[in-house]
Amino acid sequence: MRYTQIGIVVLALIAISGTASAQERADADVQDILADWKSKPKELAQQLIAKYGEPQEATANVLIWRNNGPWKRSVLINEEIPHDFPIPHTDMLEQVIDYGVPPEKFDELAEYDGSVIAERTRGEISARCDKEEANFLALNLANDIVTGKMSSSEAREFYAEAVIEKKHPEYMQGLVFEVPQSDTGDRDKPASGATPSR
Secondary structure (H helix, E strand, O other): OHHHHHHHHHHHHHHHHHHHHHHHHHHHHHHHHHOOOOHHHHHHHHHHHHHHOOOOEEOOOEEEEEOOOOOOEEEEEEEEEEEOOOOOEEEEEEEEEEOOOOHHHHHHHHHHOOOEEEEOOOOEEEEEEOOHHHHHHHHHHHHHHHOOOOOHHHHHHHHHHHHHOOOOHHHHOOOOOOOOOOOOOOOOOOOOOOOOOO
16 A cells, blocks of 8 residues: 555656656747747747747747637747838737627728738637737727727827827727627628538
């Protein structure tokens, strides 16, 4: 009996040390990946790791966090996509929430900001910028457009004021609307006369 108890304790200690070393390996792997990253994405990666912990997925050029803070998904790429609105900067961080955008609002969202991306079938909307605060701002204004509170031109003006003149800080500190919790996807309808292929 005593040997069984000792064996259980030894196995528990091995399991605990194995978990710790697996986490240490994962941390080291992410740091190894980041060693070859461009400076701006690398700096943002370190900020996100400090805030949300290690990403759930890491490849040579992409880090992905899931269910981090208010986000369904945060995707950081080792690429800087030039974007001149409202001032020249580079986009690298895409953050996603569940949100159904009605088809008639897609054009208005595209007029507002090319880095706000709505996925009708998935029922998601995302913003891609160089910092999380700008993504909060972009999605808060996208919600204002979808709900009819603002036009795309009003949202662009508001966005520029927030970034350039440091106005409207509440729109950059978090989402100011309730993120839908139900199914937000739109599976659409089969074409007339179509039969399932499965």
